[in-house]
Amino acid sequence: MKKYGDLWNKVFKYNNLYSAYIKARRGKTGKKYVIEFEKNLKANLIQLQSELILHSYSPKALVTFIIKDPKTRTINKSEFRDRIIHHALCNIIEPILEKSFIYDSYANRVGKGTLKAIERYESFLRKITNNYSGNVYVLKADIKSYFDNVNHEILINIIKTKIKDKEIIWLIRKILSNHETNKGCGMPLGNLTSQFFANVYLNELDNFVKRNLKVEFYIRYVDDFVILETNREILEEYKKQIEIFLKTNLNLILHPQKTKIISLSRGVTFLGLRVFPYYRLLKKSNIRHFKRKINEYYNLFNKNYIAYDDIYVRFEGWYAYSKNANTFELRKSVEDEFRQLFKEQISTLEINRQIKNAEKLKMQI
Numbered sequence: 001m002k003k004y005g006d007l008w009n010k011v012f013k014y015n016n017l018y019s020a021y022i023k024a025r026r027g028k029t030g031k032k033y034v035i036e037f038e039k040n041l042k043a044n045l046i047q048l049q050s051e052l053i054l055h056s057y058s059p060k061a062l063v064t065f066i067i068k069d070p071k072t073r074t075i076n077k078s079e080f081r082d083r084i085i086h087h088a089l090c091n092i093i094e095p096i097l098e099k100s101f102i103y104d105s106y107a108n109r110v111g112k113g114t115l116k117a118i119e120r121y122e123s124f125l126r127k128i129t130n131n132y133s134g135n136v137y138v139l140k141a142d143i144k145s146y147f148d149n150v151n152h153e154i155l156i157n158i159i160k161t162k163i164k165d166k167e168i169i170w171l172i173r174k175i176l177s178n179h180e181t182n183k184g185c186g187m188p189l190g191n192l193t194s195q196f197f198a199n200v201y202l203n204e205l206d207n208f209v210k211r212n213l214k215v216e217f218y219i220r221y222v223d224d225f226v227i228l229e230t231n232r233e234i235l236e237e238y239k240k241q242i243e244i245f246l247k248t249n250l251n252l253i254l255h256p257q258k259t260k261i262i263s264l265s266r267g268v269t270f271l272g273l274r275v276f277p278y279y280r281l282l283k284k285s286n287i288r289h290f291k292r293k294i295n296e297y298y299n300l301f302n303k304n305y306i307a308y309d310d311i312y313v314r315f316e317g318w319y320a321y322s323k324n325a326n327t328f329e330l331r332k333s334v335e336d337e338f339r340q341l342f343k344e345q346i347s348t349l350e351i352n353r354q355i356k357n358a359e360k361l362k363m364q365i
Contacts, residue, residue: 006165007092007093007163007165007167007168008165008167008168010092011052011088011089011091011092011167011168011171012048012049012052012053012088014045014046014049016088016091016092017045017048017049017084017088018045019087019088019091020084020085020086020087020088020091021037021041021045021084021087023087024080024083024084024086024087025038025080031080033079033080034080037080037081044081045084048081048084048085052085052171055167055170057085057171057174058174059078059079059082059085059174059175059178060078060079060081060082061178062076062077062078062178062179062188063076063077063078064076064077065077074189075188075189075190076179076188076189076190076191077190078178078188078190078191083191083192085171085175086175086191086192086193087192089168089171089172089175089193090192090193090196092168093159093163093168094196096162096163097159097162097163097196097200098199100162100203100207101199101203101206102203102206102207102210104120104206104218104219104220105199105202105203105206105220105221106120106219106220106221107195107198107199107220107221107222108195108196108198108199108222109199114221114271114272114321114324115324117219117221117270117271118270118271118273118275118280118324120219121219121226121270121275122275124217124219124228125228125264125275125277127217128217128228128229128230129264129277132277132278134230135230135263135264135265136228136229136230136263136264137228137229137230137231137232137235137261137262137263137264138226138227138228138261138262138263138264138268139226139227139228139229139235139238139239139259139260139261140224140226140258140259140260140261140262140268140269140270141224141225141226141227141239141242141254141255141258141259142223142224142254142255142258142259143202143223143246143252143253143254143255144252144253144254144255144256146198146222146223146252147186147187147188147189147194147198147223148181148182148185148186149181149182149185149186149251149252150185150186150187150197150198150201151184151185151250151251152173152176152177152184152185153184154201154249154250154251155176155197155200155201156169156172156173156176158200158201158203158204159172159200172193175191175193176197185251198222198223199222201250202220202222202223202250204249204250205220205225205242205245205246205250206218206220208242208245208249209225209227209238209242212241212245213238213241213242215227215238217229221271224270224271226268226270232261235261236261239254239259239261242254264276264277267281269283272286272321273324273325279325279326280324280325280326281325281326281327282322282325282327282330287330287334290318290334291334291337293314294311294315294334294337294338294341295341297311297314298311298341298342301342308342308345311342315338318334319331319334319335322334
């Protein structure tokens with residue numbers, strides 16, 4: 001197996017740090033902390049470069065806050081300068097480590113995502129059931145408290161199978177040690193490195209399922225995964241083998257309540273959608289949660305805590321996501337409620353879209 005060394009100089013090259021800064025600021029150009037950093041951009045990037053070269057870099061303490069989306073999550077936010085370091089590291093090591101990822105790992109990867117995962121799941125369903133002419137069982141699994149239980153030493157040993165550069169390993173240890181839920185375990189939700197390392201860690205499971213168990217119909221999205229089989233007993237055996245592998249090799253366990261074998265005829269909930277043969281539905285909890293959030297945004301808007309443009313972006317995001325299911329009447333109903341609440345408002349996004357549409361029409365005429 002090829003191992004990569006001499007990567008460290010690439011991480012702290014000024015061009016790489018500048019590229020990392022551009023990625024870290026994406027979608028956040030109006031934030032105060034970004035504006036402050038940009039006042040002395042070159043000096044700040046050179047400072048980061050010097051800290052890496054001298055091995056004096058140390059990440060700032062994480063800012064922790066709680067969100068309900070819809071379940072309660074603890075998010076840990078890194079300083080902007082640390083996010084630049086995360087991007088600089090991933091710029092160099094991600095192309096190397098991703099080569100070993102299986103095709104059907106869909107989280108936090110270019111060209112993948114939830115919609116691609118759902119489309120792949122439906123293609124598997126059609127294939128295994130011969131266009132829904134037979135029944136199939138689905139092992140729907142979830143790993144218990146995944147991010148809290150990622151073992152740092154196991155993760156580093158996995159990375160060392162591909163990367164032998166000691167300075168790279170030093171930086172990874174620095175980033176990991178900035179957050180521990182248990183001794184030597186845990187990664188913060190919200191960091192770019194956590195999202196990437198989550199795939200590196202569970203790529204071990206992916207390869208076990210594909211190479212050792214020889215499973216054909218397997219899809220993973222972060223710590224959620226599904227396996228499709230026509231024989232329920234085979235799925236039961238897969239589940240046992242996976243439980244043993246996770247405990248022995250990755251110090252993880254399956255969530256006892258969220259891991260189950262389901263018949264396709266009942267519909268299988270996967271990535272926020274309930275998938276049946278020929279159609280998809282949104283989870284009812286998703287709909288209730290979004291309607292509740294819109295009312296919360298309305299109250300915040302009336303207190304001048306949030307701009308209408310920000311609310312509209314969130315609405316458009318949900319609206320686009322809901323199109324992945326059979327929701328024509330639902331979308332119309334939710335949009336009517338939204339328009340009624342904000343009937344005197346119009347987003348600059350909407351204005352720009354209207355201008356572009358008018359220009360297109362003018363060109364056509």
